[in-house]
Amino acid sequence: MNLYDIVFYFFAFVTLASAGVVVFSRNIIYSAFALLFTFFGVAGIYVLLNADFIAVSQILIYVGGILVLMLFGVMLTNKVIDVEMKTGTLQTLPASVLVALIAGALCGIFYVTDWKIVRGVSAPATTTNSLGEMFMTTYSLPFEVASIVLLVALLGAAMIARKDRLPQIKNQK
């Protein structure tokens, strides 16, 4: 067990433990908060895999954007005191059966797959350059499609959250 393994298990532990808190915490704020550490753990594992650009984008988008949005949503759109913001566990039996099935399938795939271990290949200094070149050459169509996906997301988000579509909330105040 060398240093690399120790760091890997550290990040894996952080990811799994905080994911456990996300699922099992009764307080939804703690769930959202624990998700922060889950994202961090995953980013750490990306760094260990030499995927520096993905790691930082993970923090930039998931932690800096999506989680902020979730926190805003959780903190602000509900009366935390009037409506009990608790998460509960429902349908335990079917859920555990389903989870066991999925876990079994994943483990099966893990053992069946013929993993190719490439040795002696040094990782590139940075993945950003090759990513950029790929975007501009081989994958230029998906790249442009991504902008359309973003456009749709933007329009949809603006539509859903627009105030005059929610007159009933205005009246409640």
Place this chain on the structure above:
Amino acid sequence: MLTEFGRVFIFFIIGAIFVAGGLVTAWLVRPQRWYPNKLTSYECGEEPIGDSWVRFNIRFYVVALIFLVFDVEVVFLFPWAVVYQKLGMYAFVEMLIFLAVLLVGYAYVWGKGDLDWDKPEPQIPSVKGKEVTKPQYAEEVTG
């Protein structure tokens, strides 16, 4: 053998030790004399009314939503900018299309007023059931 991110990791740990050291020292030396009034939230010397965890203006949520979309766009721009000088014309046109599509969305949210921060209508208070009319209220405030 130490990677650059490894150094960052060490920096995090040492920084954490610095901060933890300060907090532990403070915890050891500071006095702790609490009593109920001291532990109330600050509200200009009054008893706090109600709770502050309330429903909030949805504007904040909208801003965060729009931000998220543009944030992803900015992340897409970074790999492009790195190789821009190498690829030249083709990269420029491609990015022009990418940006143009998003600028349509930007123009849309701008035009629809989603970027405006609304100023609330002034709430006109009523005195003993009678509603104070607008001019009077304005006079009261300015005069």
Place this chain on the structure above:
Amino acid sequence: MEILISLIKIVIVLFVLLTSVAYIVLLERRVAAAIQNRIGPNRVGWQGLLQPLADVVKLVMKEDIVPRQANKFIHDLAPIISIGVALATFAVIPFGNRIALFGHDIKLQIADVNIGILYILALTSLGVYGVTLSGWSSNSKYSLLGGMRSSAQMISYELAMGLSLIGVIMIAGSLRLDTIVEAQVAWRWNILLQPIGFITFVVSSFAETNRLPFDLPEAEPELVGGYHTEYSGLKFGLFFLAEYANMVTASAIITTVYLGGWQVPFVHSLGLSDVSVSIIQVLGFCFKVGMLIMFFIIIRWTLPRFRYDQLMNIGWKVMLPLAIANLLATGLVILLKWV
């Protein structure tokens, strides 16, 4: 050995950073006093030079009060997040070129991360958490308002910040901060090549650090202390420290990206030894950062505060289009030269 050098560098950087932050507080108080025709703190030590020490002792000795209604765990954690983010940015700032000392070739930068600029942006986006969580967990109306305002403000200006950096990356062709500094040799500073990007970046930095004229989150007349209304003792001190540390990091980033970093023009033509050149470069970096901090301070005591809708308008309708226009213009210029 390598790890030891790293450790020494880290400890020195943290020590210098924290000390200078303490003295920037004093500097700010003295400058503010001078602008307002007062004397300012000058009692503790010669010209008040021991004042920061007295302040630290005072903050450490203060009682820690957590409101009964607050969420204690998050209330405790928020200032730690704030200061952690503020300090962590410094890990990638190159404050000098290489220096040969005691037979070791030492790089004057803690971690030369390949994607330095993205690392900085990612950490900046984390700055929102300290503010939002402190505002929410205090369960005080002023704190919540301050925290919400601040987080919306920070995410809005983050976009303009990221977009204005793209122009610089296009010129340097790398996300490494060291490469960006090296590209600005002699007078090829990015401030001259990217004047609009520089302006949008500096304005966004002011907004990100919550400094006047963008200090809506802690607008004293309306929000008391903003998100740190309910904080006392060292936890308040950490927020205070984080604010000033953010100012130093913002200045250091502006210096690195736009003002040539540690590059000092014409220093190589003086015929000095390598070690003294390196030292002059470090001093040059510190000088530039110091000038920017002075700029931050003077702006704070001369400009009034924006209204919140004005602030959001500037962020979304002025800075963002300007940054995009700058990006396209840069692309066009590079293209025309290239063709």
